[in-house]
Amino acid sequence: MIIKTLGKGSFATVLLCKDTQTHELFAIKKMNKKALKSKKAGKGKSAYDCVIEELKLLKRLEHPNIIWLHEIIDDQKKDHIYLVTEWLQKGTLGDLVAVKNRVFESPNKAAKEEGRDDEIRFVGLAPNKIRLYFIDLLKALYYCHKVANIIHRDIKPENIGINHNGEAVLIDFGVSADVENRKDDTLEQNMGSYMFFAPEMFLRGQEGGNEIKGERTDLWALGITLYFLLSGQYPWHGAKNPLQLKNIILETDIDF
């Protein structure tokens, strides 16, 4: 039984569902197979092939800071694939930062429109809480990289849930589309993910672009996540497209 929608992405809708027999609550991620199959992910594979491969691995993972995947339901005759996971009732770190910054939303908008940039304000979460979340995330990444040989590829506050114990849990594995296919998208559309890309990820297909080490790009994204949690904003400002963003990352100092 569906209770409500928890989140929506480009390929997926996440629903809160109740098992009518046991009354247990689960989060079910419903993904459109057609959309995933039509998205190329390199080496003759589609995003769907990548999702399936990675989900098989994910099903074997067992770590308190990684989303627990109960079941994958993939009926050949159906248009959707369903991932049944634990429900993270406290939402995501992205939600927590957004809630804190809601009070500044309209004054910030007005200040931006009127060019009063020095009046724009953002706040982060409490450092003592962030410290604990960060320890959880380092444990999760250590397990992914060194034990399970998995790269997350889309680490950001919206992909980090909080469980009933208040611990950080990595979600959204294996569904990150390939950077190569996103090259033409504008930042406005994909702002959330681009801001966490390591500079070498913009070089795919170019000289030096084949030496991308997945583990390092996850760590970079975790670093940007840390900055975002502390300050409520991204370390990079003023980019309108991925190329500008790459230049800003390579050429400007971070303001702490």
Ligand SMILES: Nc1ncnc2c1ncn2[C@@H]1O[C@H](COP(=O)(O)OP(=O)(O)O)[C@@H](O)[C@H]1O
């Ligand atoms: N297990 C869960 N419990 C609670 N909320 C969730 C859960 N999984 C996802 N969500 C919510 O749904 C959103 C989208 O889910 P996600 O797995 O990140 O999909 P997408 O690939 O579309 O980004 C998340 O940012 C979060 O707000």
Ligand SMILES: [Mg+2]
């Ligand atoms: Mg996500």
